[in-house]
Amino acid sequence: MGLFDRLFGKKKQEEQVVNEEQLAADQQEQITDEPVSTVIEEKKHADQKVEQKEEPVVPKEGLSSAQPKDSEQVLPRPTAEPTLINPSEETSENEEVSAEPVVTEPQIKPTSDEPVSPAAEPEPVAEEEDIVIDIDALADIFTQSREETEKKYEQSLSLTRKTFADGFNELFANFRTVDEEFFEELEETLIMSDVGVDLAMEITEELRKEAKLVNAKSTDDLRQLIIEKIVDKFDGEKLPSRLDIQPEGLTVLLFVGVNGVGKTTTIGKLAARYKNEGKRVLLAAADTFRAGAIDQLVEWGNRSAVEVVTKPAGSDPAAVVFDALAKAKADNYDILLVDTAGRLQNKDNLMKELEKIGKVIKREIPDAPHETILALDATTGQNAIQQAKEFSAVTPISGIALTKLDGSAKGGIVLSIVQSLKIPVKLIGLGEKLNDLQDFDEEFFVRGLFKELL
Numbered sequence: 001m002g003l004f005d006r007l008f009g010k011k012k013q014e015e016q017v018v019n020e021e022q023l024a025a026d027q028q029e030q031i032t033d034e035p036v037s038t039v040i041e042e043k044k045h046a047d048q049k050v051e052q053k054e055e056p057v058v059p060k061e062g063l064s065s066a067q068p069k070d071s072e073q074v075l076p077r078p079t080a081e082p083t084l085i086n087p088s089e090e091t092s093e094n095e096e097v098s099a100e101p102v103v104t105e106p107q108i109k110p111t112s113d114e115p116v117s118p119a120a121e122p123e124p125v126a127e128e129e130d131i132v133i134d135i136d137a138l139a140d141i142f143t144q145s146r147e148e149t150e151k152k153y154e155q156s157l158s159l160t161r162k163t164f165a166d167g168f169n170e171l172f173a174n175f176r177t178v179d180e181e182f183f184e185e186l187e188e189t190l191i192m193s194d195v196g197v198d199l200a201m202e203i204t205e206e207l208r209k210e211a212k213l214v215n216a217k218s219t220d221d222l223r224q225l226i227i228e229k230i231v232d233k234f235d236g237e238k239l240p241s242r243l244d245i246q247p248e249g250l251t252v253l254l255f256v257g258v259n260g261v262g263k264t265t266t267i268g269k270l271a272a273r274y275k276n277e278g279k280r281v282l283l284a285a286a287d288t289f290r291a292g293a294i295d296q297l298v299e300w301g302n303r304s305a306v307e308v309v310t311k312p313a314g315s316d317p318a319a320v321v322f323d324a325l326a327k328a329k330a331d332n333y334d335i336l337l338v339d340t341a342g343r344l345q346n347k348d349n350l351m352k353e354l355e356k357i358g359k360v361i362k363r364e365i366p367d368a369p370h371e372t373i374l375a376l377d378a379t380t381g382q383n384a385i386q387q388a389k390e391f392s393a394v395t396p397i398s399g400i401a402l403t404k405l406d407g408s409a410k411g412g413i414v415l416s417i418v419q420s421l422k423i424p425v426k427l428i429g430l431g432e433k434l435n436d437l438q439d440f441d442e443e444f445f446v447r448g449l450f451k452e453l454l
């Protein structure tokens with residue numbers, strides 16, 4: 001059964017029954033796959049770790065037990081100024097070759113009943129002090145029911161849904177009979193909804209044929225068929241939607257994307273997620289182009305209580321990755337998240353840089369990186385598609401993290417990315433909070449997009 005049938009039912013009169021039965025079955029099935037149990041399992045595991053004091057877990061800010069447990073805490077953007085540090089101020093040696101890596105350990109605070117005020121931060125606790133850690137605050141943030149997740153999708157897609165609804169309502173209000181003018185306008189409406197020109201043309205062409213076959217007279221006869229076509233095209237790709245996390249050993253995830261799309265935020269949110277699952281997480285600040293980018297990652301490391309391997313701005317990014325891999329292997333880390341500089345302006349340099357990073361990774365772990373994730377900003381619409389094309393020409397992309405869907409009216413680009421680029425969207429950003437990064441769920445997405453149109 002296709003995605004459309006699963007979600008909305010084939011015929012309108014069957015809709016209620018099919019949806020309810022199917023949804024109940026789907027939910028049952030998905031509940032079994034639900035990471036909640038894993039979270040609980042991992043939480044236990046993490047608790048044990050805490051008891052053994054192997055690894056302090058309370059992050060520097062935003063996650064201590066004093067924070068609200070319902071994840072309402074909005075994490076402010078790190079404020080580090082994006083000034084380029086002159087490497088010679090940091091070290092007198094040649095950075096490319098000899099800059100010593102710095103492993104920034106997360107700053108740790110004792111659990112306290114007092115709210116943590118950023119203005120009056122306590123001094124970092126000395127290592128030998130007894131640290132009481134409350135991992136529940138972190139775990140609670142990530143424990144979310146499917147209903148809550150679906151609601152989040154629904155809220156975040158409201159602007160995109162409005163784009164679709166406005167376009168379609170206008171189309172059907174203006175055209176009552178099925179004629180060539182209607183099809184031209186339909187194509188235009190689809191393009192304006194950011195599904196991409198190719199997909200818009202393909203769908204319109206198929207509809208022209210089907211309208212003839214069923215001898216459709218009224219445009220209303222085609223209303224459901226249009227959405228059915230869009231949804232089933234999307235579903236037809238069957239691309240892997242989950243991140244390829246290794247059950248054993250180190251998983252290396254490489255992040256690419258232009259400045260400002262939300263790459264660092266995505267890495268920070270993922271680090272917190274895996275940390276919460278009891279995994280040992282390490283970050284590599286291989287975006288050495290800007291000192292601000294390094295500071296920003298270190299700040300996220302503090303928030304998620306994970307270590308960050310850095311070198312001074314201007315250092316060789318591959319050298320940072322080399323050091324991070326050495327540390328990850330030596331200290332048995334589970335996940336290494338690598339931030340890179342995405343300077344599309346100079347494709348040759350970017351290609352060389354990513355090639356070198358890739359070689360360094362492969363030398364240490366032949367089947368890594370396990371994912372190369374391209375971060376794209378959903379608010380930029382077709383521009384994001386263009387970026388995806390350009391990055392794909394530079395390096396193979398295994399998945400997309402589509403950020404800022406919550407503030408975008410152009411969420412239709414998910415359809416375009418999947419259909420025309422054949423790259424799966426694996427993560428979506430639905431806000432700035434720590435738990436606003438979600439695994440992409442096509443059913444929630446499609447329902448959130450079209451539910452009011454049928």
Ligand SMILES: Nc1nc2c(ncn2[C@@H]2O[C@H](COP(=O)(O)OP(=O)(O)OP(=O)(O)O)[C@@H](O)[C@H]2O)c(=O)[nH]1
Binds near residue numbers: 261406
């Ligand atoms: N609303 C919303 N904002 C987001 C989301 N993801 C990231 N942002 C915001 O987008 C801005 C840019 O995010 P960054 O993570 O700094 O982007 P970047 O790609 O790392 O940029 P550079 O560090 O300059 O390379 C920040 O203000 C984030 O808080 C999201 O899913 N929703």
